[in-house]
Amino acid sequence: GENVEQHPSTLSVQEGDSAVIKCTYSDSASNYFPWYKQELGKGPQLIIDIRSNVGEKKDQRIAVTLNKTAKHFSLHITETQPEDSAVYFCAALANNDMRFGAGTRLTVKP
Amino acid sequence: DAGVIQSPRHEVTEMGQEVTLRCKPISGHDYLFWYRQTMMRGLELLIYFNNNVPIDDSGMPEDRFSAKMPNASFSTLKIQPSEPRDSAVYFCASSLCRAETQYFGPGTRLLVL
Numbered sequence: 001g002e003n004v005e006q007h008p009s010t011l012s013v014q015e016g017d018s019a020v021i022k023c024t025y026s027d028s029a030s031n032y033f034p035w036y037k038q039e040l041g042k043g044p045q046l047i048i049d050i051r052s053n054v055g056e057k058k059d060q061r062i063a064v065t066l067n068k069t070a071k072h073f074s075l076h077i078t079e080t081q082p083e084d085s086a087v088y089f090c091a092a093l094a095n096n097d098m099r100f101g102a103g104t105r106l107t108v109k110p
Numbered sequence: 111d112a113g114v115i116q117s118p119r120h121e122v123t124e125m126g127q128e129v130t131l132r133c134k135p136i137s138g139h140d141y142l143f144w145y146r147q148t149m150m151r152g153l154e155l156l157i158y159f160n161n162n163v164p165i166d167d168s169g170m171p172e173d174r175f176s177a178k179m180p181n182a183s184f185s186t187l188k189i190q191p192s193e194p195r196d197s198a199v200y201f202c203a204s205s206l207c208r209a210e211t212q213y214f215g216p217g218t219r220l221l222v223l
Binding site: 031032034036041042043044045046049089093096098100101102103 | 114152153155201203208209210211212213214215216217
């Protein structure tokens with residue numbers, strides 16, 4: 001089955017800096033890659049997603065890149081703000097099986 | 111739409127008691143998922159339904175766990191009897207189809223003493 005690895009597990013950046021979270025997957029059949037943000041006491045919320053026919057997608061300060069050959073995808077947050085502090089999860093869907101990464105705790109220091 | 115609704119938000123119970131968690135998916139979504147989240151194991155898929163029918167329950171930890179979906183707008187996850195190791199946050203999520211975005215509810219934080 002699919003196996004998703006996520007790094008780093010924790011990330012601390014200064015406000016205004018960029019943050020990058022990376023994930024790798026094992027199943028070449030994976031074709032959908034969502035990213036979720038989970039704030040304290042809340043459920044994960046989708047922030048951006050990408051499908052296998054696209055290499056990059058951007059939405060304001062967040063962007064996701066996908067390298068199908070290397071089987072990895074990354075989340076990029078630019079001009080980070082304190083409210084970006086949360087746990088971020090990547091996921092990969094292959095053959096109707098969605099697998100989540102272990103999560104990255106991002107802290108943005110004001 | 112109000113999003114996925116879960117109840118209760120918090121549950122504290124004693125070992126051996128029955129626990130029932132409830133979920134109302136987003137109207138029109140054909141898929142419903144139950145997840146468990148712990149620090150040690152992260153997000154684990156327990157079971158999912160398609161059009162009210164259980165499709166994959168391979169993630170259900172043991173026979174003490176059961177889930178039902180009597181209609182398109184309601185699902186329950188039951189633990190009987192509960193044990194301290196069941197303490198976790200349980201999330202319900204729904205989606206239009208399997209390969210689309212899953213929308214998560216706020217979760218039920220369960221503590222079994």
